[in-house]
Amino acid sequence: MRDWIRRSLSRRNLLSAGALAAAGAGLATLARTQPVAAQSGHADHGTHGATSASDPKSHAHGNMISGGDVDNAKNGFDPSKMLTDWETGTLSQLPDGRRLRTYEVTGEDKEIEIIPGVFFPAWTYNGRVPGPTLRATEGDRLRIVFRNNGSHPHTMHFHGIHSARMDGIPGAGMVKPGEEFIYEFDALPFGCHLYHCHALPLKRHIHKGMYGAFIIDPDPARHPEQAAIASSRLLGTPENKEWQEFVMVMNAFDTDFDNENEVYAVNTVGHHYTKHPIPIVRGKPIRVYVVNVTEFDPINSFHLHGNFFDYYDHGTTLTPTLKTVDTVMQCQGQRGILEFNYKGHETGLYMFHAHQSEFAELGWMGMFDVAEATS
Ligand SMILES: [Cu+2]
Numbered sequence: 001m002r003d004w005i006r007r008s009l010s011r012r013n014l015l016s017a018g019a020l021a022a023a024g025a026g027l028a029t030l031a032r033t034q035p036v037a038a039q040s041g042h043a044d045h046g047t048h049g050a051t052s053a054s055d056p057k058s059h060a061h062g063n064m065i066s067g068g069d070v071d072n073a074k075n076g077f078d079p080s081k082m083l084t085d086w087e088t089g090t091l092s093q094l095p096d097g098r099r100l101r102t103y104e105v106t107g108e109d110k111e112i113e114i115i116p117g118v119f120f121p122a123w124t125y126n127g128r129v130p131g132p133t134l135r136a137t138e139g140d141r142l143r144i145v146f147r148n149n150g151s152h153p154h155t156m157h158f159h160g161i162h163s164a165r166m167d168g169i170p171g172a173g174m175v176k177p178g179e180e181f182i183y184e185f186d187a188l189p190f191g192c193h194l195y196h197c198h199a200l201p202l203k204r205h206i207h208k209g210m211y212g213a214f215i216i217d218p219d220p221a222r223h224p225e226q227a228a229i230a231s232s233r234l235l236g237t238p239e240n241k242e243w244q245e246f247v248m249v250m251n252a253f254d255t256d257f258d259n260e261n262e263v264y265a266v267n268t269v270g271h272h273y274t275k276h277p278i279p280i281v282r283g284k285p286i287r288v289y290v291v292n293v294t295e296f297d298p299i300n301s302f303h304l305h306g307n308f309f310d311y312y313d314h315g316t317t318l319t320p321t322l323k324t325v326d327t328v329m330q331c332q333g334q335r336g337i338l339e340f341n342y343k344g345h346e347t348g349l350y351m352f353h354a355h356q357s358e359f360a361e362l363g364w365m366g367m368f369d370v371a372e373a374t375s
Contacts, residue, residue, distance in 0.1 A: 122209035131212030157198035192315030270363020277369035309340035
């Protein structure tokens with residue numbers, strides 16, 4: 001019986017109404033759930049594998065999508081808003097005239113809903129998973145005040161250039177519950193980076209939700225030969241306003257703590273962008289900051305339908321490192337910037353997803369809704 005419950009709850013079967021209904025009691029001890037079968041449109045999806053082509057609602061996706069939505073208000077974050085939610089900190093000036101950016105981040109334990117009815121006991125930065133997207137400009141002095149209100153020791157380890165003292169590992173910037181540490185370093189190099197907890201056991205701290213994107217925009221003054229391109233990446237410039245920018249953190253959740261993920265997503269909530277396609281103005285170019293933090297799987301990937309993109313590995317160059325590709329893979333910690341547009345396309349829904357089909361079925365799938373500008 002115990003084996004059967006375990007098998008029923010693992011990976012492909014997790015979202016199946018049958019498994020949840022039959023094994024609800026067992027699941028409750030692993031991750032608090034509500035029976036998904038009770039939600040509209042899901043009861044007839046009790047088995048996996050077959051797609052109902054006759055159901056118009058399933059035209060664009062498989063049958064693994066649970067009905068309804070998670071409670072964004074209770075989670076305290078909305079994946080649609082997270083796409084463009086840049087935390088730029090508080091600006092001030094250092095005695096030497098340099099710009100200082102100060103961020104305040106709090107570690108908190110928090111239960112979050114990752115697909116409708118499935119809850120995960122997360123450890124968070126600022127109560128959200130992924131944590132805030134910290135955005136700065138190349139060369140800024142950064143000061144990150146990290147207060148740990150969680151139940152375990154945590155750190156903030158930044159992928160960037162900094163001293164050993166500021167590395168955010170045990171012995172250098174580890175913060176016990178109730179305590180505080182200030183990480184300070186320069187925003188270098190420009191690119192698409194990330195931060196995460198580096199407390200031990202590492203895989204558990206990362207997987208529990210302690211990670212976020214860390215974007216350093218290039219300073220055009222430092223790149224005179226490519227100043228226009230650099231300006232287009234610098235948040236708030238007229239050149240940058242021509243772009244539609246999004247941040248997508250590829251993550252996954254092991255809801256039964258067997259070192260395998262049951263739910264995959266970008267920005268935490270499985271299938272969110274399938275249910276809520278991302279509005280795209282057809283004439284405007286698109287830039288996506290993609291970061292992979294998926295634990296337990298060696299790689300993750302991003303595949304775009306009906307289109308190709310240029311790719312900037314780690315975002316640390318102003319010329320693409322891959323041109324005209326429609327799929328990239330990233331190991332954990334790897335990241336990059338995608339640039340593409342739909343100028344020559346018909347309007348409509350264009351899919352993007354992990355090209356590990358299983359990840360896509362378990363939540364890592366979404367849609368761009370390409371339309372003409374309305375005004
Ligand atoms: Cu931690």
